[in-house]
Amino acid sequence: MSFASPMIQEQANMPEPAAAAAKVAARNVNVYYGEKHALKDVSVDIPVRAVTSFIGPSGCGKSTFLRCINRMNDTIPICRVTGDITIDGKDIYDSRLDVVLLRARVGMVFQKPNPFPKSIYENVAYGPRLHGMARSKTELDEIVVNSLKRASLFEEVKDRLQESGTGLSGGQQQRLCIARAIAVSPEVILMDEPCSALDPIATAKIEELIDELRSNFTIVIVTHSMQQAARVSQRTAFFHLGSLVEEGSTEQIFTNPKDKRTQDYITGRFG
Amino acid sequence: MTQHIVRAYDEELGALSVKINQMGGIAEAMLTDAIDALVRHDVGKARGVIERDGQLDALQNEIEELAVLVIAKRQPMANDLRHIMGTIRIASDIERIGDLMKNIAKRVTVMEERFIGTRSLAGIQHMAHLVLGQVKAVLDGFAQKSSDLARHVWLHDGEVDQLNNSLFRELLTYMMEDPRSITFSTHLLFIAKNIERAGDHATNIAETVFFIETGQQLSGPRPKGESSVFAVSAPGK
Numbered sequence: 001m002s003f004a005s006p007m008i009q010e011q012a013n014m015p016e017p018a019a020a021a022a023k024v025a026a027r028n029v030n031v032y033y034g035e036k037h038a039l040k041d042v043s044v045d046i047p048v049r050a051v052t053s054f055i056g057p058s059g060c061g062k063s064t065f066l067r068c069i070n071r072m073n074d075t076i077p078i079c080r081v082t083g084d085i086t087i088d089g090k091d092i093y094d095s096r097l098d099v100v101l102l103r104a105r106v107g108m109v110f111q112k113p114n115p116f117p118k119s120i121y122e123n124v125a126y127g128p129r130l131h132g133m134a135r136s137k138t139e140l141d142e143i144v145v146n147s148l149k150r151a152s153l154f155e156e157v158k159d160r161l162q163e164s165g166t167g168l169s170g171g172q173q174q175r176l177c178i179a180r181a182i183a184v185s186p187e188v189i190l191m192d193e194p195c196s197a198l199d200p201i202a203t204a205k206i207e208e209l210i211d212e213l214r215s216n217f218t219i220v221i222v223t224h225s226m227q228q229a230a231r232v233s234q235r236t237a238f239f240h241l242g243s244l245v246e247e248g249s250t251e252q253i254f255t256n257p258k259d260k261r262t263q264d265y266i267t268g269r270f271g
Numbered sequence: 272m273t274q275h276i277v278r279a280y281d282e283e284l285g286a287l288s289v290k291i292n293q294m295g296g297i298a299e300a301m302l303t304d305a306i307d308a309l310v311r312h313d314v315g316k317a318r319g320v321i322e323r324d325g326q327l328d329a330l331q332n333e334i335e336e337l338a339v340l341v342i343a344k345r346q347p348m349a350n351d352l353r354h355i356m357g358t359i360r361i362a363s364d365i366e367r368i369g370d371l372m373k374n375i376a377k378r379v380t381v382m383e384e385r386f387i388g389t390r391s392l393a394g395i396q397h398m399a400h401l402v403l404g405q406v407k408a409v410l411d412g413f414a415q416k417s418s419d420l421a422r423h424v425w426l427h428d429g430e431v432d433q434l435n436n437s438l439f440r441e442l443l444t445y446m447m448e449d450p451r452s453i454t455f456s457t458h459l460l461f462i463a464k465n466i467e468r469a470g471d472h473a474t475n476i477a478e479t480v481f482f483i484e485t486g487q488q489l490s491g492p493r494p495k496g497e498s499s500v501f502a503v504s505a506p507g508k
Contacts, residue, residue, distance in 0.1 A: 255353070266348040
């Protein structure tokens, strides 16, 4: 697969160049669930070390697109993906690519916190151990502690690392899932509505965490909260009926969107 | 404009616009009456202008409170947010126009009648007429959501400035010819300046209306005629 030809780049739905270098580049991505055409010709650049948010009404394709970035859609038998998605210029749909390794590079945090029914320590240690990232117990301990610290959870759990991860509060569980995701040193972190099950305080902590993480990771977040998108992201993309309607700096999208559909959606004029 | 899913939101935004229109109506009437009171030396009318300023202050407060409430309740975005921020700014500009008219009316109540009737009054009337036209046009632009009307007002401020400039020279001449007219002429100078500043507020409103409608700032060259600060008072000029 290759980058889009100059002719394709002239198409109207091509994004303006993103502010920073693109970590993830998608060109003419289409997704079909059986007969259903769920995502139509999406082309977008996701900048490195920044937060990009995907917004749009339910069923607009934003989560579908998010799941293309670490090939989570491969797990759905009737799902078919066409087009190009590259990370650092390398095609992630290359048949020679190891999907397990891809998902280590592109971590994911889900809507509902889903810690393993294991200890807090094991939740974080699982990935690094699986990928052989630690040569000794000391090294593994170090990774676990660092990951918990970076997820702003360490202080709250340092005295009970052997207790079950499922015993934590919802907000703590979600931060544990983020610690688990960053333990394998991914380059990209995908978050699918990471705060929708959390109260405002826990949400604020996750948002603060996202802001800290963006200096090291490329983060993509799907959110139904436009205020959250406005607060945490630098770029915003609006999806509607399977198409990418508009993508731009978050500031521009929320203060002066170019497309009427974007404006109607963010101002609460259609559902 | 498509309506919001939540109808009460539309009603709140509508209420803000209605209050701006009310303020605009009061300010326009104050401008007309203040100049009328000056020309006819009608102290009663001048006092009426002074009293009406309180209504503008009250409406401005109502607009600010409602705007804060809407922001807190609805977390407005894009054009809605610009509309709300715009009404706060416009309310402040109209309130300032009211203050300027109140100041003119106050001067009328203390001015000596015997100088009334000089030619300068015609110039002031002309200026006031122009500014009134600007204020009306820009408020129509707000009501009609017209960025074109806003731009038109913004481009036509220069004439008022030029009139103020020539009036300034004229009054200087009078003062040199007859020192007894200095007090009266000084009042007129301030009155002319107040009218000119009311025109500036109309221009500010034009910028705000343009921003509400387009999300862009008005920019580019604009004719400026004001140069009274540089006028020379050398005799015989």
